[in-house]
Amino acid sequence: MASDQPRMPPPGLVRAVELVRSGLSVAYRKLVPGQVAVMEMLAAGWLTQAIHAAAELGVADALADGPRSGAELATAVGADEDALHRLLRLLIGHGIFTRRRDGRYALTPMARALRRDADVSLRDAALFFGCAIHRENWSHLVDAVRTGKPVGPALHGMSFFEHARADRGLGTLFDNAMTSIGSLGLAPLLAAYDFAQFETLVDVAGGEGTMLAEILCRAPRSKGILFELPEVAESASSRLGELGLAGRCAVERGSFFDAVPQGGDAYILKHILHDWPEDDAGRILTSVRAAMKPDARLLIIELVVPENTRPHPGKYIDLEMLVNTGGRERSADEYREFLARFGFTLSRIVPTVSPDNILEAVPA
Known part of the structure; x- marks a missing residue:
């Protein structure tokens, strides 16, 4: 259990890099038309669902032993080859997975975080944040803002934690996600x-x-x-x-x-x-x-x-x-x-x- 403690950069340095990244993002949003910047933000939810789909299919696990062609990968995860290509095309643009010159797909450092057996795996977090109940709850954000109350009692007749105890599928998904995030x-x-x-x-x-x-x-x-x-x-x-x-x-x-x-x-x-x-x-x-x-x-x-x-x-x-x-x-x-x-x-x-x-x- 007692692995060597990894070396960490100074927190001040990390905060400084975050400040630079934030500044660049602000500069970009000021350069493009406002409606373009907003549309990009609206599409962020689609990226979440794409990551969820890759985690659900087990794409990262299927690539654990090395690169695979589109046909091999589609067979391994039980997906349509063309649809899988379209999914991975989006994720590759964000650094999740890569496609080699020979056309085979491979893991990247971010993609490895979606493997079940990664030292710090976020697969369970991706499964929870993209699941149907989580999406449904967030679709009622406006109600939460209007009332200042969580949406679970109105939607499901109980609080979120009561729901997680009653529905062990949701409860297990949530518990695994929190363990996943906790290890991060x-x-x-x-x-x-x-x-x-x-x-x-x-x-x-x-x-x-x-x-x-x-x-x-x-x-x-x-x-x-x-x-x-x-x-x-x-x-x-x-x-x-x-x-x-x-x-x-x-x-x-x-x-x-x-x-x-x-x-x-x-x-x-x-x-x-x-x-x-x-x-x-x-x-x-x-x-x-x-x-x-x-x-x-x-x-x-x-x-x-x-x-x-x-x-x-x-x-x-x-x-x-x-x-x-x-x-x-x-x-x-x-x-x-x-x-x-x-x-x-x-x-x-x-x-x-x-x-x-x-x-x-x-x-x-």
Whole structure:
């Protein structure tokens, strides 16, 4: 499990490159007629569906052993050769797949991210974001904007998380997507923050323990507690046992709305608070605050929305939360105020080379 931690560029350098990229995008949009720029943005949804189709067909997996001709690839994935060519022609223009001079299709670094067995695979994320239910929910964005409420109760008679529990096809798709996305920012988090300084880390709603396991493998003197719902905890226990961490990592069951394990030196909430409406997110913070020692720290891993007009992943995901869960992304000032309401002081924000930040808070 404990792979060598990859070298990461300085977060400041990454932000500088992002600034240049944003500036070039702004310059391009100012050069072309406004309606042309808007039409290009409207077509972005088609690209999402094209990536979803390639993931659903398993094109990247079919090319894992090397380049293939169009006929060979179409046979391997069960597709019409001409239609597959048209799909790949679009994706190739965006750097996803390539076509060699001999006409055979091959993987690119971005295409490898759609393989099932990639070290950091986004295949499951592509399947979820392109699925019919996700598309249906987003088609009601205007309703969410009008009401300020997620669309699930009106469309399906239940909240998104209730829907995911009731429809295990959707639930599995969502769980796999979140695991997929979670692995995307794991290495940057481990490179940016010294988790080994804590004797006991409590990962609240940490899924099957992927992040906590990586932390413990890099911090051999630390112990962990994974806190999850009963239906997740069983598989998490098996996974941690397979990794040889059963003796250093306990798995406790329960709901973070009721209580969380006591006695930790650090409590981790990774991509949790943004999922929930304000009152529910506050209940989670109240549970964590009640369990913490005076000198313990709360580590919130979330995107922090910048106070500028440039594009940022948090501004997209904020609408994802509005549509599906009723949660929200927050700026640094919003987090500072929100945490203060529930007995915390935001002490610092640690940037990473990914969009994620580590917000370190202490009991007030």
